Amino acid sequence: MSPVLRPSSEELQPLLDLFNSLHPIGRRVEVYLQKNLYCNSVKKGELLVKSGEICDSIYFIKKGVLRGFIEEDGKEVTTWLTVENEVVATITGFLLRKPTMENIQAIEDCELLGIRFEDLNRLYLKYPSFNIVGRKITELYYVYAEQRAYITRLHDAEKKYEICMELYSHFLNRIPLKYIASFLGITIETLSRVRSRASGKK
Amino acid sequence: MSPVLRPSSEELQPLLDLFNSLHPIGRRVEVYLQKNLYCNSVKKGELLVKSGEICDSIYFIKKGVLRGFIEEDGKEVTTWLTVENEVVATITGFLLRKPTMENIQAIEDCELLGIRFEDLNRLYLKYPSFNIVGRKITELYYVYAEQRAYITRLHDAEKKYEICMELYSHFLNRIPLKYIASFLGITIETLSRVRSRASGKK
Incomplete structure (x- = not known):
């Protein structure tokens, strides 16, 4: 396995900007993020998360485009599309720690910052005010999910x-x-x- | 307009149990909820929220069953179903303060506890640790939304x-x-x- 690569301050900045636009996170949370986020990349066409796996991390997209898809009778159904400066995970797999039906695939070469489930939860416990950011970001993505569901209906x-x-x-x-x-x-x-x-x- | 009716301690208990199962909320939050939640009821067939309106409150269902639906070409499409001890709102309308396409209708006579958007946000500001509950409950309902979307796909x-x-x-x-x-x-x-x-x- 290759060694874990941590992001530089410059690489971290767009994610900090996103968090701070929701609620000021403070210097200690920034340091925590720098120590616990890791750099990841997926090539065009490759899977970031495969159905049947537990989604171990949640990712911030630094560069690229990804899609979610499920398979039914051997046919792929695209469930969402997302792009740089957004956050991505198979949400049921990540939050419930269960294998989901969903796959995540890179549509372009992608660069990502990931944080593991345990490290995110430690952040919520250690710095309770980060729950304000967590609540707001979850609300935002819940709204996106409802908008997607509306299209489907x-x-x-x-x-x-x-x-x-x-x-x-x-x-x-x-x-x-x-x-x-x-x-x-x-x-x-x-x-x-x-x-x-x-x-x-x- | 009829005077605002606040819930009794007994009426409040199932909601406090729900919150406390996610994170202990403490006595001061309980008092705040008792002072700011209001009792509401809708008869079978009536609309709790109508499309085109801004969803002003989020509700805890004490009794009854409700459904969400949208209308397309004069035909109703049911988007979700929910029951007592669950939380309900047209989420885009409530969070974005915009009129949504969705209606909420009582399938049985329903008794509800509502909290207005401003009062919930004051709660988040006044008692930051309540954001832990808010985050966890939003995560839970986001997962439900994904499960519904899966059925639709x-x-x-x-x-x-x-x-x-x-x-x-x-x-x-x-x-x-x-x-x-x-x-x-x-x-x-x-x-x-x-x-x-x-x-x-x-």
Whole structure:
């Protein structure tokens, strides 16, 4: 196994900025993070988390794009899409310490900062005010999950695409069409039709 | 408007038990809750929250069953089901202070304890350790949301029903079949077929 690589102050800064935008975390938490976060990378196409495994860490994306997917009857269904400066894990696997059905795959070469479940929980115990950040960030991602669920529940392909654009327009052009179609639960042909209609409207 | 009714110690106990099972909340938080929670009730069929409104409060269910639903082309789609001793709100509406697409409707006569957004946030500010409870409860409901999303993504009706039974077997017999079918995204006929096959397997 390769030695654990800790992030430099510069590499840590975007994550500290995210946390501090929710609640000031203080110098001691910064030091804790620098000592307990580790650098990780996954190449385009590789899996960060595989279904059936327990998701041991939660990751901050420094660079790249990832997707979640489940498999049903040998077919992949994309469940979410995410990009740099976001946080990522298979949430049931990470929080419940159980194997989940979900996979996480790199759509581009990715650089990540990970923290292990035990180290995050030690942080919550040692610095209780960090629970304010933890609460706010969980609330935020819960809202994202509800917005995704809303897309899944809708039947109207144009409405689905419209909400998808609202949420992901800043990186949707980096996602292969097959993953967008699968995420929306429509065929690539329907997606192409909806996209050309949407661009015609501009 | 009728005067605000505060819960008795006895009425408050199940909620305190829920909070204390996550992290001890202490006497001062209990007193704050008693002073700021209010009693509410909705009759069977009535809406607790209507789409287009901002969800002003989050509720603890003392008694009864509720469902979330969205409307698309005049058709209702059930998005979740919940029961006593659970917490309920249209989460995007409550956290983002924006009108959501979601409605909350009582499936049975319901008794609830509500807390307004401002009063909950004052609680988080005044007693920072309550953020530990807030974080843990948000994590728990985020996991529930992911489990629901998983059902929605699947195509196999039997698999959908199986997971639904795992999650809701303790109150599924209180839910009219039309809502279960809508929640699973299948027809009532398919649901009946899946149910008789499942009961035959026992």
